[in-house]
Amino acid sequence: MTKHDLINKIIALEWKMFHEVPNVGGPAACQNNPQTFEIMRRSQALSWSEKTLASYWQDLVEAEKKERNLMTEKYARMMASTFPEEYIEIRHHLPPLDPEVPELIEKIIKIILVWERELAKQYPYVCQRGRPIYSSEDNEYVTSLETYLRGELATFSLRTLKLYLEDLLQYSRENKNMSKIILEETVKNYGYNSLEEANKKIKSVIQKQLGD
Template sequence: MVTREEMLAEVVERELAMFLEVRNRGGRADCQEQPEAFRLMRRMTHAVLSDAFAESYLEDLRRGEADGRNFMTEKYAVMEGQIPPFNPDPRIRDISRSECAWRDAIAAAYPLVVEADGGDAFRRYLFAELQTYSAATIGAYADCVATAHREDRNLAGERYELLMRELGFGSLAEREAAMRKAGSAGARG
């Protein structure tokens, strides 16, 4: 039986393979030269979602590869307006609204760690990414969002907490406090 960690690792590796194949207008993007950063960010993104989501999305990725699709190319094409949104599932807007509200709350609480003005870029990115998901995967994601609301959880906050631990900063609160201290020390200097 495959463990959750193995499943998430396969998801991230399949995404990375697609990401590395994206052809940008100006050549390879700088972020394509940083696969470890990609792995970290994608692991953080998926780690707070359910096994049902991971299983469904992994199946999407496998099926997409078999069909010759590159979800990353599709996502960036939607983001850049090269192709119109192609997935009409109404749950995409609901998921996006919740995730963006959570992100905005975290940016308000930790303004030095999470840039408040990054919300629009996040909104476009998430909406474009959700375009590539199957109905089953969107349903699993919507279930995660509904569960988080019922449990009064903030999925964006959970992602940032994971990221801070991975980067060795302890927690969002610890990182924010350290940045405040460094900023006030610099202001006195």
């Protein structure tokens, strides 16, 4: 199976799970927007090694066999920061984490947040369109990247987390910013040729709106 085929299979199963995530008040708007989901998930997946993708695909398949929805679990775990009181009431429904997992998650988050800070300095207008970086910025309407990562990574197997951390360390050894690579792919899918162009055009739109 090629990397392209593997990513397609991953996104298809992720979308199935995402579309089935229960939501108070009915499906969220994003659950009816497969195009945006596709862009975001593909941009991320392209930055992963084939070993990590294959391991994550196995996680998804095994979860489906056990009737676990990893997307539901991800958003439930995010509630530990966004809705802590409600989280206390549901956390017993979530599978326990391997003892090694929390430390691995924090190592991964530490690396990614450094990259995200660099991006926010280089491309502030593009980054303003996304999530805030830190969990301290969470509220009932907005979830930070840090909280999102902590929820998502907790759905990965120990095997996948170790492989993903190795991917990040390899990018670091090559002095590359993995978050930048993902964001570059994302903006290209929205019609921009580069992050520089996207940042310049978004800045222009914002300034025009403020001028109006």
